[in-house]
Amino acid sequence: MNTESDEPKSRYRQYLEVVTGPLEDKKRWWRYRARVKGLPENYRTTVEAIERYLMQFGPGDGSEAASMYEDLADLFEQSAASGTPIRDVVGDDPVGFVEAFVQNYPTGRWISRERERLTAAVERATEDTGKTAGDTGEEGRTAR
Numbered sequence: 001m002n003t004e005s006d007e008p009k010s011r012y013r014q015y016l017e018v019v020t021g022p023l024e025d026k027k028r029w030w031r032y033r034a035r036v037k038g039l040p041e042n043y044r045t046t047v048e049a050i051e052r053y054l055m056q057f058g059p060g061d062g063s064e065a066a067s068m069y070e071d072l073a074d075l076f077e078q079s080a081a082s083g084t085p086i087r088d089v090v091g092d093d094p095v096g097f098v099e100a101f102v103q104n105y106p107t108g109r110w111i112s113r114e115r116e117r118l119t120a121a122v123e124r125a126t127e128d129t130g131k132t133a134g135d136t137g138e139e140g141r142t143a144r
Helices: 011-020 023-037 041-057 063-082 086-090 094-102 110-129
Strands: none
Touching: 023 041, 023 063, 041 063, 041 086, 041 094, 063 086, 063 094, 086 094
């Protein structure tokens, strides 16, 4: 969702966005926060807890994160409007719910990249050597 105009940005705004990030992302964040503030207290508490978790393990920033938070607000606004109990939304495992929710937004998810990087590094290391820890080619010695 690109809501920025096509008119050129001033030098000041360009500099400001280099330092702080795109202003449109900030505006989206504040609109999201206003939506969350408008939720009934128990839904708001749940969304804020999910938000705290996502700040650590979700997409870092930018439009990917903004879209994710907007979708989170949509989900809880609709649930509150229809009277759907929170447990019917998140289930018995809130962490599992959030992890499944975040899977819809893989770009920018640093923890996924790091898991992939770790897995790839171990794969390369085991393919390159073709040896196990105890296979050194010498009797009675183990690899260190």
